[in-house]
Amino acid sequence: MxxxxxxxxxxxNPQSVRARKVLALARGIAANVKEVEYHKTPLTATMWYQLLAMLNLRPKDLLNKSKSYYQENIKGRDFDAEGWLHILMKNPDLIKAPIAVRGSKAILCNNPNDILQLQ
Structure with missing residues (x-):
């Protein structure tokens, strides 16, 4: 990856204000920005595992626990890594922040300025 x-x-997710800010900053630091809207172009399990390894995170670390779907359907339940990955893949709205990759480094952009770590 x-x-x-x-x-x-x-x-x-282009609907997210934070994501649009990250995109604008990315365009300022890279000659080319390839946009992947995870609602339109879902990642495979293998791609997610590669991305998670680059981020050094678990699937559940990417989930926005304040979303109502999470609160009503997931909160308080425990899953193995494959189960969390399945939740992530089936519910991309739960991904809490944009993910940026440059070279072999990946960043979860909780704050728009996090993208600047890829300069």
Whole structure:
């Protein structure tokens, strides 16, 4: 899941204000930004595992626990890694922040300025 050093791969939800800010900053630091809207282009389990390894995170670490779907259907339940990944893949609205990849480094952009770590 490496990218060219001059390119940023951005997994995001374009409906999110934070994601649009991350995109604007990404365009300022990279010659090429490849946008992947995870609602339109779902990632495979293998791609998610690669991305999670780059982020050094677990699937449940990407979930926005304040969303009503999470509160009503997931809160208080425990799953193995595969179960959490299934939830992540079936509910991309629960992904809490854009994910940016440049070269072999990936960042979960909880704050728009986090993208600047990829400069």
């Amino acid at each position: 490496k990218t060219h050093p001059a390119e940023i791969l951005l997994y995001y």
